[in-house]
Amino acid sequence: MKDKKKEDLLQFINDWGGETFAKTLDIQFTDIDVENETLTATMPVLPRIHQPFGIMHGGASCVLAETMGSSLSNIFIDGEKYFGVGTNINTNHLRSKKDGMVTAVARFIRKGKSMHVSEIEIRDEKGQLISHTTMTNTIINR
Template identity: 75%
Template sequence: MKNLTKEEILYFLNSWGEEVTLPKTLEIKFIDVDIENETLTATMPVQPKVHQPFGILHGGASCVLAETMGSSLSNIFIDVSSYYGVGTNINSNHLRSKKDGIITGTARFIRKGKTIHVSEIEIRDEEGQLISHTTMTNNILSK
């Protein structure tokens, strides 16, 4: 997929899947991919459907954003005609609460091997404050 243009990759990621998926339900939108620096950026609105009972962002929703980004990052940088990347481990630290607005995540590789990728996903608010920090491991499997 890395041979596609930035616009083609973003279009693919934002329209991936024929059905209504969890990322679509949570309104996750991919807004940038940097092929040279191997990063991926996406946003998600913070609204009642992603709140926990106390009226703040549910940690699981942050994890969905992080895992969606980490998995997508891996799949951009492999030969998807022969392989696919799947998440096998995720570890998130929720550092700050958020009631509304938009959060933005940026995913980058910590290690990109042939069979395993480890990525880091930072989720920040509109002021750049760190809301959540995640590390994720993906196995790269043959189709």
């Protein structure tokens, strides 16, 4: 993929859908690797996404992971014929995070015609694993 096309695709997915939950959490797609079918995004860890004990709410991790898994599926299918919808998500919260930035990387575990299973890892600035998610998307006809 040429850089301009990559930049255009990243701009498209960052603008996708107008006002969304992803925008509310300031999720920003930063990289797409078409050859390896991976997608990368960042999310700031701010007090508004904390739980009462001052650490990132697990639900925020799940929103980031589901945004990543759903976007990954929908980018790598024929969007004029199909769309992918989340049908299962399982997240393990492995480390807490109070502030800074997290980075999520999504990749396929299995990419079938009617079902995609993806893995999403969320890491901190030091590369430490914050959470690990597996997600299933069903691919349905438009």
